[in-house]
Amino acid sequence: MSTRLDPWGHFAIEDYEKLLVEFGIRPINEVYGLISRLHPYFTRKVVFGHRDFDKWLEDLRAGHKVAVLTGFMPSGRPHLGTAMVYEELKFFQELGAHVKIAIADAEAYVVRREDRRTTILNGVDFIAHAIAWGLDPEKTEFYFQTAMKEEYYRLIQMFSKKITMAEMEAIYGELSPGKIIASLTQAADILHLQLDSYGGFKNILVPVGADQDPHLRLTRDIADRFEGELGLKRPASIYHKLIRGLDGNKMSKSRPEFAIHLDEDEETVRKKFVNALTGGRATAEEQRRLGGEPWKCTVYEVYLYHLIREDEKLKEVYDDCVSGRVLCGECKRKALNLLLERLKNHREKYREVKESNIVEKIVNIPSF
Ligand code: SF4
Numbered sequence: 001m002s003t004r005l006d007p008w009g010h011f012a013i014e015d016y017e018k019l020l021v022e023f024g025i026r027p028i029n030e031v032y033g034l035i036s037r038l039h040p041y042f043t044r045k046v047v048f049g050h051r052d053f054d055k056w057l058e059d060l061r062a063g064h065k066v067a068v069l070t071g072f073m074p075s076g077r078p079h080l081g082t083a084m085v086y087e088e089l090k091f092f093q094e095l096g097a098h099v100k101i102a103i104a105d106a107e108a109y110v111v112r113r114e115d116r117r118t119t120i121l122n123g124v125d126f127i128a129h130a131i132a133w134g135l136d137p138e139k140t141e142f143y144f145q146t147a148m149k150e151e152y153y154r155l156i157q158m159f160s161k162k163i164t165m166a167e168m169e170a171i172y173g174e175l176s177p178g179k180i181i182a183s184l185t186q187a188a189d190i191l192h193l194q195l196d197s198y199g200g201f202k203n204i205l206v207p208v209g210a211d212q213d214p215h216l217r218l219t220r221d222i223a224d225r226f227e228g229e230l231g232l233k234r235p236a237s238i239y240h241k242l243i244r245g246l247d248g249n250k251m252s253k254s255r256p257e258f259a260i261h262l263d264e265d266e267e268t269v270r271k272k273f274v275n276a277l278t279g280g281r282a283t284a285e286e287q288r289r290l291g292g293e294p295w296k297c298t299v300y301e302v303y304l305y306h307l308i309r310e311d312e313k314l315k316e317v318y319d320d321c322v323s324g325r326v327l328c329g330e331c332k333r334k335a336l337n338l339l340l341e342r343l344k345n346h347r348e349k350y351r352e353v354k355e356s357n358i359v360e361k362i363v364n365i366p367s368f
Contacts, residue, residue, distance in 0.1 A: 071102035071186070074108050079251055082126070117368040133349075153188075158230075204235040206237045246276040279293030303338075317331070
């Protein structure tokens with residue numbers, strides 16, 4: 001059966017290898033030689049695939065203007081999955097790329113039916129957390145979709161002229177009018193940077209979760225059709241795996257009980273973590289004899305995505321687990337302590353960012 005990716009859905013993706021084959025996404029390891037330094041997300045295959053990332057890297061190496069664009073839907077609060085994208089953006093900013101971040105408040109209104117005030121305040125918070133995570137506020141452009149000018153909205157109308165309903169349904173399945181507009185708005189987000197008035201960045205990279213590939217496929221088709229009229233080029237993309245929630249399904253803002261949020265207090269993190277799904281066996285005796293199964297474990301995922309930077313140390317956790325040397329209780333405690341420390345540092349930086357009012361100074365925040 002063919003895979004249908006739902007960019008608005010809440011399910012974890014089981015088989016990433018299948019996506020490579022089915023959607024023509026290229027394996028990430030083929031570009032390793034082109035990156036001056038590798039983030040652990042690459043070596044750990046958290047980032048597992050790409051489209052035209054090799055061309056984008058060659059442009060970066062040649063000193064051409066390159067940009068990275070991504071967006072956050074400001075429903076709910078940023079969590080460990082959001083932080084993973086912050087981490088990727090920080091990495092590309094350090095490599096020298098221009099970073100631009102969309103706050104998809106128009107999409108949140110249409111798809112999640114969020115009220116405007118909440119959406120705008122959430123958006124401000126997503127930006128504050130991005131800066132607290134390490135993005136340079138002087139080098140990062142942030143914008144709210146609803147604060148954009150006519151030229152950006154004109155793109156959405158133009159794109160709608162050259163895409164048929166049948167093509168959209170072939171990519172997304174059944175669509176409501178709101179989701180059609182949200183998809184075309186995403187295409188405008190990705191492509192507007194190529195216009196001279198928005199910087200003329202012809203080489204755009206979009207780091208996304210694998211579930212967002214439908215938007216990339218649509219946007220690449222649109223870029224092809226507007227190559228002559230607007231001089232648009234296909235964007236490049238890289239695909240990361242989605243960190244799972246503590247119950248083993250996708251970590252989502254709409255299921256807060258299974259997500260660890262970046263502003264969460266210590267007590268709440270402890271309570272949530274106690275119930276995290278592990279790859280442990282039914283009894284301690286069985287686990288000592290057979291070893292655990294870290295590939296099923298949400299605690300191991302938190303180690304892998306956020307807690308251990310050095311590959312050798314991560315391998316120790318893995319080996320201790322599969323050999324049965326360490327049981328889940330001890331392993332979870334270690335992870336929890338590391339996580340609490342990480343979040344405490346982040347919360348302090350976040351508080352500083354909020355107190356400085358930097359977001360209000362650098363971003364055009366729409367009124368509500
Ligand atoms: S020992 Fe650690 S990594 Fe292994 S299953 Fe238990 S919690 Fe997960």
